[in-house]
Amino acid sequence: MLMAASAPVKPQLKFNVAPAQKGRGARFYARSGLFLYRTWDIGSAQLGDRIMESCFTVSHWPLTMPAASLALGLAVVLLATGSGQSQQTVANSKQSHLWLDCSCLHLSERNATQWGRLAINASHSLGAKNNCLMIFIAGMDDELVAFQLEQLQLRAGCLDSVDIFPYLREPVIENATLAADTFCQHSRERSATPIYSAGRLLGLRLRFQQPPTDLASWNLTLSASYRFLKRENFRTDGRLVPHSFCDFYFFASLSSEEGNVGQGYFHSPQFPAHYPAHIKCAYKFIGRPDTHVEILFEELQLPPVVSGGCQLDAITLFDAESAHMNSVIDVICSSRPTRRLVSTGPDLLLEFNASSNRTAKGFRGKYKFVSNELGVPNASVPPPAVLEAASVVAKQEKLQQEQAKENSLSSDVELSKPGRSFEQCKQTFDSRVNKSGIFDSNQLLLAKHALGGVVIGGSRVLQCRYEFEAQAPERVQIRFHDFNVPTEHENSTGCQPGDALHVVTELRGRYETQELLCGAFLPNPLMSSGPQLHLQFVGKYPPTMTNKVQYYGFRAEYRFLTNFGIMSGVQTEGCSFVYNSSERISGLFHSPNFPGLYLENVVCNYYFYGASDERVVLHFTYFDVEGIGTCDHQTASDYIEFSNFMSTDRKFSRYCGKLPDFEMRSDGRFFRVTLHSNDRFVAIGFRALYTFETVPVNNSIGDFRDNASMQSFVSTASTQPVVDLSKLIACILCTYKAYQYYV
Numbered sequence: 257m258l259m260a261a262s263a264p265v266k267p268q269l270k271f272n273v274a275p276a277q278k279g280r281g282a283r284f285y286a287r288s289g290l291f292l293y294r295t296w297d298i299g300s301a302q303l304g305d306r307i308m309e310s311c312f313t314v315s316h317w318p319l320t321m322p323a324a325s326l327a328l329g330l331a332v333v334l335l336a337t338g339s340g341q342s343q344q345t346v347a348n349s350k351q352s353h354l355w356l357d358c359s360c361l362h363l364s365e366r367n368a369t370q371w372g373r374l375a376i377n378a379s380h381s382l383g384a385k386n387n388c389l390m391i392f393i394a395g396m397d398d399e400l401v402a403f404q405l406e407q408l409q410l411r412a413g414c415l416d417s418v419d420i421f422p423y424l425r426e427p428v429i430e431n432a433t434l435a436a437d438t439f440c441q442h443s444r445e446r447s448a449t450p451i452y453s454a455g456r457l458l459g460l461r462l463r464f465q466q467p468p469t470d471l472a473s474w475n476l477t478l479s480a481s482y483r484f485l486k487r488e489n490f491r492t493d494g495r496l497v498p499h500s501f502c503d504f505y506f507f508a509s510l511s512s513e514e515g516n517v518g519q520g521y522f523h524s525p526q527f528p529a530h531y532p533a534h535i536k537c538a539y540k541f542i543g544r545p546d547t548h549v550e551i552l553f554e555e556l557q558l559p560p561v562v563s564g565g566c567q568l569d570a571i572t573l574f575d576a577e578s579a580h581m582n583s584v585i586d587v588i589c590s591s592r593p594t595r596r597l598v599s600t601g602p603d604l605l606l607e608f609n610a611s612s613n614r615t616a617k618g619f620r621g622k623y624k625f626v627s628n629e630l631g632v633p634n635a636s637v638p639p640p641a642v643l644e645a646a647s648v649v650a651k652q653e654k655l656q657q658e659q660a661k662e663n664s665l666s667s668d669v670e671l672s673k674p675g676r677s678f679e680q681c682k683q684t685f686d687s688r689v690n691k692s693g694i695f696d697s698n699q700l701l702l703a704k705h706a707l708g709g710v711v712i713g714g715s716r717v718l719q720c721r722y723e724f725e726a727q728a729p730e731r732v733q734i735r736f737h738d739f740n741v742p743t744e745h746e747n748s749t750g751c752q753p754g755d756a757l758h759v760v761t762e763l764r765g766r767y768e769t770q771e772l773l774c775g776a777f778l779p780n781p782l783m784s785s786g787p788q789l790h791l792q793f794v795g796k797y798p799p800t801m802t803n804k805v806q807y808y809g810f811r812a813e814y815r816f817l818t819n820f821g822i823m824s825g826v827q828t829e830g831c832s833f834v835y836n837s838s839e840r841i842s843g844l845f846h847s848p849n850f851p852g853l854y855l856e857n858v859v860c861n862y863y864f865y866g867a868s869d870e871r872v873v874l875h876f877t878y879f880d881v882e883g884i885g886t887c888d889h890q891t892a893s894d895y896i897e898f899s900n901f902m903s904t905d906r907k908f909s910r911y912c913g914k915l916p917d918f919e920m921r922s923d924g925r926f927f928r929v930t931l932h933s934n935d936r937f938v939a940i941g942f943r944a945l946y947t948f949e950t951v952p953v954n955n956s957i958g959d960f961r962d963n964a965s966m967q968s969f970v971s972t973a974s975t976q977p978v979v980d981l982s983k984l985i986a987c988i989l990c991t992y993k994a995y996q997y998y999v
Contacts, residue, residue: 358388358461362427363482364395370484376462378474387467391460392427393453395484400528401453405439407479414440415466416476421459422451422529429459436530452528452617458482490527490620493520494539501525502537508544508602508625517547518625524608524618528555531618535610540577543602543625550624551597551604557617558589568612571619577603578778580735580851584823587843681720687727687816695722696738697793697809717754722791724784729830730816732789733849734782738811741774742801749775755799757810758792767792780940781852783821820848820860831860837870837948847931847941851878854933854941862929864922870948872922874929876915881931882939883912894933896942900924914939 366372374391381389393401403420410416419435437451451458468474494504502525509518522539524531541549551573558569570589574580585597585604608619683695697720724732741757744750751774759771759782767790773779782789799808818827824845825833831848845862847854864872883893887910895912899905900923907923920927931941 357386358390359384360390360392360427363391363393366484372482372484374478374480374482376476376478378468378471378476381462381464381476382467382469382471382474384462384464387464389462389464390429391462392424393458393460393482394427395456397456398487399456399484400487400490401456401458402450402483402485402528403453403458403480404450404482405478405480407477408439409475409477410440411474411476415464416440417463418478419461419463420451421461422453423455423526424453424457424459425455427457427459429461435461449617452485452530454526454529485528490523492522494522502535502608504537504539506539506541506623508542508547510544517544517627520623522606522621522623524620527618527620529617530615531610533610533613533615535608537608539606539608541599541604541606541623541625542577543599543604545602546628547602547625548628549599549602549604550626551606551621552624553588553593553619553621555617555620556588556591556593557619559612559614559616560590569610569614569616570608572607572609573597574605574607575599575601576735577605577737578735579605579607580781583735584844589842681718682723683720684723684725685814686725687730692813692815694737694811694813696811697795698811716797718793718795718797720793722793724789724814724816726784726787726789726816728787730787730818731820731855732782732784732787733815733817733821734789734791734812735815736778736781736810736812738807738809739773739778740776740807741795741810742799743774751775754794755796756794758794760790760792762788762790781821781849783849783852783855785855785857820855820858821850821852822846822848822860825862831858833860833862835862835864835946837866842945842947844943844945845929846943847881850941850943852940853938854931856933856935856938858931858933860931864927864929864946864948866922866925866948867950868925869950869952870925871951872925872927873947873949874920874927874944875947876918876920876942876944878940878943879911879915879918880939881912881941882933882937886910887912892934892936894931894938897928897930897932899928899930900926902928 363372363374372393374393376389376391393403395401401422403422408418410418417438417440420437420439421429421433422436424433462478464476492504494506497503497505504522506520506522507518525535525537526532541551543549556571558571568589570587572579572587573585575583575585585599586593606621685693685695724734726732742752742755744752751772753769753772755774757773758769759773760767760769762768793810795809801808820831822831822833822845824843825835826839827833833845835843835845848858848860849855866872879896881894881896883891883895885891885893887893887895893910893912895910897904897910898908898920900907908920
């Protein structure tokens with residue numbers, strides 16, 4: 257009965273699609289109050305609309321038979337009465353602002369290898385409704401679409417255009433829907449990389465401006481192939497962090513098989529389709545203490561950077577679970593590294609920061625947890641017997657001296673003073689024994705310590721001091737991995753002296769607290785101003801928690817460093833680092849101990865050397881240097897100095913204070929950045945990306961400035977003047993006399 261109600265409609269489109277099940281059918285759909293009745297021939301893919309020829313209704317709620325009968329009845333009533341046409345006109349006017357009503361084609365045919373083909377020419381497009389044709393390629397719910405445009409021939413002047421939409425959730429393309437790719441004025445063979453959908457649908461929209469009425473004069477050709485891929489092949493094998501978009505945890509398994517304790521794949525969001533713009537993702541790989549992590553990128557495609565640097569989309573790998581700048585393994589923003597990226601410890605963090613408006617396919621990587629016995633050996637080496645004996649003697653001597661300093665005090669405040677030890681808990685770390693290691697507060701919670709502390713207010717006060725002894729010119733750096741010490745009360749940042757980690761200094765035989773650390777957030781790294789650093793933890797057992805974190809105490813890593821915590825560049829002398837474009841064209845550099853406080857009374861130089869046709873570009877992503885005003889000695893300010901020479905460059909003023917992101921560029925192949933700090937106050941410092949850009953030198957002025965810069969810091973440079981000063985003065989005088997003559 258339904259088919260009898262519809263008169264035959266001349267098909268506007270005819271496509272040669274792989275034969276499928278023969279037959280005819282009808283289905284009703286509803287959208288925005290409009291009831292649509294569609295007929296189609298499955299065998300020849302000929303489509304037509306009885307009320308409006310819109311292809312947006314295909315995915316919208318097929319009605320049940322009673323509802324379909326009601327819809328058909330309403331449609332018949334509307335057409336039978338005079339108001340039907342007017343209501344349709346109003347509805348069409350409203351919908352025209354939302355989407356363009358086009359002719360459309362739906363494809364899902366495939367062969368045994370999941371491939372299908374699409375071919376469009378002028379005969380198919382002539383007579384398309386509103387000069388628009390939409391094509392939807394639809395797979396199953398667990399599939400993706402790979403679309404390969406093979407040949408495209410359109411009229412010049414962009415009279416014909418093709419828009420591609422790979423991010424559709426349903427076969428609807430509204431006017432506000434942005435196309436991922438648009439092609440026009442093409443008339444050549446195309447062999448570009450495939451375009452992948454983010455879901456089961458991929459849409460195309462062909463638009464024709466003033467289409468010819470004569471097929472012979474309309475040379476339109478679109479030839480493409482498509483393939484359906486299983487979505488599970490691009491699944492990230494990690495655990496998605498709740499309420500996050502693309503943060504994952506990857507854990508090593510407890511049982512190992514031939515040294516392999518876990519492996520899998522990780523991908524950028526929506527891979528193999530383009531990832532979204534302006535996102536930040538974290539992939540944390542957590543291994544066992546006896547393992548390390550190996551990363552290998554099988555695919556990597558990021559937006560090309562014209563300047564050759566990593567200012568925008570980049571992948572940063574950290575040799576730790578947390579993002580510490582001094583643990584950066586590599587920063588990747590261009591070609592895929594062929595080597596394996598290996599961590600030195602059990603953990604590794606990969607951060608993907610997409611800050612540009614352009615996007616790309618992204619990356620596909622393989623991770624693997626490997627036992628140290630079969631891969632990288634454990635970094636801790638047993639110390640020599642002589643050094644171990646010397647360390648033990650030093651510990652005993654310091655313990656005796658410390659016992660002589662301590663007094664018997666009873667109040668809670670006095671008990672929390674640094675330097676006092678009830679359990680004789682003290683750990684000394686000597687750089688002659690180990691250059692790095694882990695220490696924590698767990699031993700204080702053992703029974704022998706918990707039962708012996710002084711009882712105050714129902715809790716036992718526990719203390720332990722940690723002393724670090726470096727050898728000149730080494731400094732001590734502390735980086736925290738876990739930290740949770742209760743604050744004064746909930747939603748407070750204040751610390752209780754009787755329940756905190758004290759950063760102390762020894763002055764005339766007494767210990768004074770410089771800083772108190774507490775809370776549930778990881779403190780910034782600490783660095784000593786000299787060869788010694790002392791910490792003292794004062795806690796209570798059982799602890800009185802003011803937050804929901806179950807962990808109590810801290811876990812940290814110590815390192816004895818000579819590079820001020822600056823891991824990039826080549827250190828030459830003191831706090832001076834050299835960056836050569838011959839070694840690396842882009843990377844990171846930062847202030848000492850970043851993101852912790854930089855040091856007092858320090859001068860750090862960063863020298864950048866490029867090729868003769870290169871310039872240095874610095875992009876500061878964080879800047880907080882203690883200082884105000886003109887950043888000079890009158891305001892007791894620390895400051896950053898920029899220069900195109902080894903000496904002062906009058907072009908640049910001093911920079912200090914807290915500044916938003918900014919960029920600096922060199923005039924020549926050399927550039928210098930210098931941090932000056934005094935003994936007053938310190939701040940976090942700065943972090944920046946450097947890039948060596950290739951700039952063609954086409955004039956003598958650029959060459960002169962370049963040579964002048966080189967002469968200022970290369971001892972073997974020629975001292976011959978580039979310009980004859982006497983000739984220059986004579987030329988100026990002649991010009992001046994000529995000017996006076998005509999005036």
